[in-house]
Amino acid sequence: MTCLSTMLQRIEGSPTNAMTDRATALREAGRDIISLSVGEPDFATPPHVIEAAKAAMDAGATKYTPVTGTMALKKAAVLHFQRDLGIATDTDHVIVTVGGKQAIFEALMATVSEGDEVIVPSPWWVSYPQMVRFAGGRVVPLRTHAKDNFRFDAADVEALIGPRTQWLMLNSPGNPTGAVYPADMLLRIADVLRRHPQVLVLSDDIYAPLNFTDGPHATLANLCPDLANRILTVSGVSKSHAMTGFRIGLASGPKWLIQAMEVLQSNSTGNPAAVSQAAAVAALEGPQDFLADWRESFRRRRDLVVAGINAIPGLSTPVPDGAFYVFVDATPLMGRFGGDDNKLALHLLEHGVAVVSASAFGGRDGFRISFATSEAQLTEALSRIKAALA
DSSP, X not given: OTTSOHHHHTOOOOHHHHHHHHHXXXXXXXXXXXEOOOOOOOSOOOHHHHHHHHHHHHTTOOSOOOTTOOHHHHHHHHHHHHHHHOXXXXXXXXXXXXXXXXXXXXXXXXXOOTTOEEEEEESOOTHHHHHHHHTTOEEEEEEOOGGGTTOOOHHHHHTTOOTTEEXXXXXXXXXXXXXXXXXXXXXXXXXXXXXXXXXXXXXXXTTTTOBOSSSOOOOHHHHOGGGGGGEEEEEESTTTTTOGGGOOEEEEOOHHHHHXXXXXXXXXXXXXXXXXXXXXXXHXXXXXXXXXXXXXXXXXXXXXXXXXXXXXXXXXXXOOSBTTEEEEEOGGGGGGGTTOHHHHHHHHHHTTEEOEEGGGGTOOSEEEEEOOSOHHHHHHHHHHHHHHHO
């Protein structure tokens, strides 16, 4: 329609949500569909979190809260950033948002002007480039490859930095590839950033608890406190505590940026839901021991899917180091689908498995699988994929 704004015409709806919605519609119509398209843990929200939400409602915590979150949750967020990510912060440098996605959106809207450039490693999470374009910025793709476990090195990013570069996006563990950046790689990237002081860094650490490497999770704000005034670290409880529907994101960064994000939030959503905030306090301050069991379950599922995919002729994938995704290369089979991996994804959907095409993530010739479902479902899905491509 001609009445749509120029800003809205720059972007499209999320293809991951579109595929998930399509799979849901087919299931509701009676089709047997296994959905491997959604990035959502299949575990139940921990009982102590549910109880905290009920108690908050019973106590009347159903009114407005401060725009940037309750003091109780901001203090719990400070605990989380320090305990789990090693980032020293305080409540003045923290904002609570309606999911991690809102934190990223607000940061970009607050800082990106028409023509500014944002370096985004690809394959990327689908919303990163859409947000940049909505703000009027230009996406500068930083290509990564399976042979490098979908990681870039310092020289790769320095080659793309120009006078209009505003942000570098980091996502570790990453969606859609599961890539994890170890400390030594991040330190080399930090050396580049010191030579280019105009570049801000958005470190999306939402999948930090799902790190399958032997070492601790590494993040730039912890490794390089001298760069703290240029780094926004985004986290939350959606993936770590199976609280996707609660819509709580957390961000820690320089005070000037947090205040700018507050201006946007005060004029858009206002505060996150009061009950959800109370539940998030319980999630962050309560027991964390269940995470080890969840992580081990995801590791077993990862190994099952990687072995199954690599046993199917024409498909291959590296072993992801984190998150709950496998990024599959199907190049040898693409001639059957006219070189269009969207057609490949639709073909698999017709055979009862919902995946998302690689091109939706800035990749090509393949698809992403989410292994955030049971081993039985994954085994059946792999059997269907093999049969569909036989």
